[in-house]
Amino acid sequence: MRSITYTSLCAAAIVVMILAGSQAAMAVTCQVTQLAPCASAISSSSPPTPQCCAKLKEQRPCLCQYMKNPNLKAYVSSPNAKKVANTCRVPIPKC
Template sequence: MEASHVAAICTLVVLLLAAETQVSVAVTCSPTQLSSCVSAITSSTPPSRLCCSKIKEQKPCLCQYLRNPSLRKFINTPNARRVASTCGTPFPKC
């Protein structure tokens, strides 16, 4: 194979890999996004699909919420940990 063909193939592979890379989208931290989880956190009801999707979406914000004294008392509870675990989102270690 000619050097120009090898270079073209390498360039194509790099472009394909770059296209496959997921673009990181900034999350807007808003504790109200977790409102669908209130019943699961305050009782023993299982979390809804919406709750789980919101927990996964807000995961980058959880440490920020834990540092807020007004929110910490709701988020740093056994039920909140259970909900996060049920949703497959590890509880953050901040």
């Protein structure tokens, strides 16, 4: 009986953590200016900084929105932007 209760509590805790994580992902404010730490890496061949990678990961839910914006598409979809995303291990979304 104890192991069933313990297992149920663990499963409930995991579900709560997953839901909390998805809520955090939904709470991201999409502001392309948040990617400013990546500007030098995208505009040149310099490697991205840890701050750039952190911001890119944070803004990941917004990338499709940026790619659909005609004013931003050229920057976000550029070969250097793709290199930065690969270096930061942020998958390029299929939009």
